[in-house]
Amino acid sequence: MTCHDAREQFSALVDDALTPSERAALDAHLATCADCRRELQRFRDTVALLHGVEPLRAPAGFVDHVLEAARPDPWYRRLLRGLFLPWPIKLPMEAAAIVLVGIGVALVYRATLDTRQFAGGLSGERPAAESPVTESLGRRAAAPAPARELSTRRDQPLTGEQDKPGEQSKLKDQAPGLAETYQAKEAPEPPKSPATIAPRSLDAAVEKKHEERGETQAAKQAAKTDAADATRAALERARTSGEAESLRSRPAPAAPRSQADAPPGARSAPPVAALRFAPPTVSGRLIVSDVDAALRGLAEVVTRLGAVENGRADASGGQIVELSVSRDAYPELTRELARLGRWQPSKEPAELPAQLRVVLQITRGSPRRRRRNFRRSLRSNSIAADIRKTGGTTS
Amino acid sequence: MEGLTGDDASLVDRLRRGDPRAFEDLVIAYQHRVFGVALRMLGNRAEAEELAQEVFLRVHRAIGEFRGEAKLSTWLYAIASRLCLNRLATGERRMARQGEETLTLLASREVGPAEKMERNELETALHRAIAELGEERRIVVVLRDLEGLSYEEIAAALELELGTVRSRLHRARMDLREKLERFLP
Numbered sequence: 261m262t263c264h265d266a267r268e269q270f271s272a273l274v275d276d277a278l279t280p281s282e283r284a285a286l287d288a289h290l291a292t293c294a295d296c297r298r299e300l301q302r303f304r305d306t307v308a309l310l311h312g313v314e315p316l317r318a319p320a321g322f323v324d325h326v327l328e329a330a331r332p333d334p335w336y337r338r339l340l341r342g343l344f345l346p347w348p349i350k351l352p353m354e355a356a357a358i359v360l361v362g363i364g365v366a367l368v369y370r371a372t373l374d375t376r377q378f379a380g381g382l383s384g385e386r387p388a389a390e391s392p393v394t395e396s397l398g399r400r401a402a403a404p405a406p407a408r409e410l411s412t413r414r415d416q417p418l419t420g421e422q423d424k425p426g427e428q429s430k431l432k433d434q435a436p437g438l439a440e441t442y443q444a445k446e447a448p449e450p451p452k453s454p455a456t457i458a459p460r461s462l463d464a465a466v467e468k469k470h471e472e473r474g475e476t477q478a479a480k481q482a483a484k485t486d487a488a489d490a491t492r493a494a495l496e497r498a499r500t501s502g503e504a505e506s507l508r509s510r511p512a513p514a515a516p517r518s519q520a521d522a523p524p525g526a527r528s529a530p531p532v533a534a535l536r537f538a539p540p541t542v543s544g545r546l547i548v549s550d551v552d553a554a555l556r557g558l559a560e561v562v563t564r565l566g567a568v569e570n571g572r573a574d575a576s577g578g579q580i581v582e583l584s585v586s587r588d589a590y591p592e593l594t595r596e597l598a599r600l601g602r603w604q605p606s607k608e609p610a611e612l613p614a615q616l617r618v619v620l621q622i623t624r625g626s627p628r629r630r631r632r633n634f635r636r637s638l639r640s641n642s643i644a645a646d647i648r649k650t651g652g653t654t655s
Numbered sequence: 656m657e658g659l660t661g662d663d664a665s666l667v668d669r670l671r672r673g674d675p676r677a678f679e680d681l682v683i684a685y686q687h688r689v690f691g692v693a694l695r696m697l698g699n700r701a702e703a704e705e706l707a708q709e710v711f712l713r714v715h716r717a718i719g720e721f722r723g724e725a726k727l728s729t730w731l732y733a734i735a736s737r738l739c740l741n742r743l744a745t746g747e748r749r750m751a752r753q754g755e756e757t758l759t760l761l762a763s764r765e766v767g768p769a770e771k772m773e774r775n776e777l778e779t780a781l782h783r784a785i786a787e788l789g790e791e792r793r794i795v796v797v798l799r800d801l802e803g804l805s806y807e808e809i810a811a812a813l814e815l816e817l818g819t820v821r822s823r824l825h826r827a828r829m830d831l832r833e834k835l836e837r838f839l840p
Contacts, residue, residue: 270825270828271825271828272821274828275806275824277806302832302839303828303829303832305839305840306828306832307800307828309777309835309839310796310801311800313778313781314778315687315688315691315801316694316695317687317690318686318689318704318707319690319700319704322686322690322707322708323679323682323683323686325704325708326682326686326707326711326712327678327679327682329708330678330711330712330715
């Protein structure tokens with residue numbers, strides 16, 4: 261055994277961990293090697309120093325700290341901890357929850373809409389005026405008179421009646437269910453998405469169209485003048501039927517109320533906003549066998565008569581088209597419309613302004629189905645929605 | 656060792672039965688040893704206290720997993736050693752290591768001035784020498800020479816071969832002998 265081998269075993273020797281044969285070999289070497297004996301002694305002394313090290317003591321209060329930390333949380337803490345899952349689990353769950361809530365809201369919204377229409381059709385009750393839609397429209401309206409004008413307009417494409425209140429009641433007598441169903445269309449709907457509520461009026465379309473076609477400012481001015489004419493005419497009607505209006509159960513509270521709510525800037529705004537909601541001069545249905553063919557024919561007629569197509573929108577049963585046409589060309593337009601299909605004007609004033617705005621509902625199919633389509637188109641179509649929202653009170 | 660084998664058995668039994676006093680008894684019985692290992696290894700009082708607390712909390716949670724094949728103390732040392740080595744290895748140390756200062760303070764004792772000075776010097780040298788060992792050697796020498804575990808217990812606690820324990824212990828002691836040369840008679 262070398263000195264190196266012997267010293268490698270000092271540790272085990274001190275701990276009495278050598279096998280008897282190892283111990284014998286080491287003892288034999290130590291008996292003959294004074295250096296290794298001295299080295300072993302120093303090694304033993306080192307280990308003795310280590311064994312003499314005072315044990316460390318935990319700080320005071322350590323036991324209490326541990327017991328405090330080990331105490332089970334109260335039930336609400338445990339519950340909370342259970343709720344706060346790690347985000348890789350929580351995030352997909354939350355996303356799924358949002359989607360489900362969205363689907364649920366959509367379903368409830370649709371169900372509510374149908375139920376209200378049905379309920380309105382049964383009871384014929386007029387809904388309260390505080391609908392968000394009406395209110396928002398009221399805010400957009402600049403002055404009380406135009407705001408009322410908007411409400412006069414609501415019935416027109418819906419019931420197909422004249423502006424006189426008497427006629428409306430007559431219609432109700434003849435077909436109460438029908439008239440009430442249409443009134444139910446005025447029911448306040450659940451708040452729609454901002455995109456739907458956003459002002460997408462026909463006049464906005466007019467302006468856009470004009471811009472697109474690069475028409476002059478004069479043309480735009482003409483379009484606005486038409487609207488202004490229409491507004492003035494409607495204002496006249498409102499005045500003449502003021503008494504009838506005062507008797508109504510719901511004298512359009514939305515307009516004055518929302519005026520009070522409206523910010524000062526909106527109140528003092530010029531009546532441009534009102535023009536946007538000006539009613540069409542003439543409106544009616546054009547029942548055709550082929551909607552596309554009718555649209556083509558109409559486009560030709562429009563070009564020939566020097567009229568302008570202001571806007572067009574898809575409706576589930578066909579198309580809604582708005583035209584601007586001069587008073588002189590209007591008789592020719594009606595003749596052409598009659599040629600294209602069955603023209604059923606629902607509103608056609610005896611006295612026409614110089615420039616007319618004509619809204620056509622071009623539809624196809626049986627009258628019964630048309631009516632339903634028209635209603636559905638009102639629901640789905642934003643232009644039609646504007647017409648519906650602005651109406652509600654006949655004067 | 657304090658020869659708690661019989662007591663350990665009953666303590667483990669009480670812990671498993673959920674005796675509320677059992678855990679307190681366990682902490683009282685082992686707090687200094689667990690804290691000592693943690694402080695020797697980490698060199699920082701606050702960090703050592705935090706780690707020692709974690710050791711007991713783990714025991715509290717996992718007492719059902721203790722099969723009683725090893726001594727309760729060995730199990731505690733095993734948990735403490737692994738937590739220390741893990742912390743040292745992963746660099747998960749929030750507090751700066753102030754080993755020397757801490758260990759110097761530890762060495763203070765209430766004894767006479769001259770004796771105190773002499774003893775302080777030796778204690779400080781011992782603590783510093785231990786603290787300067789590599790972690791793998793340090794844990795072995797702490798468990799063997801300061802805590803009194805057998806080779807087999809150390810092998811079990813650190814999950815090492817017996818030969819590895821023996822070899823590391825020898826190297827550690829040889830290092831210390833070099834460092835403590837001037838204190839040897």
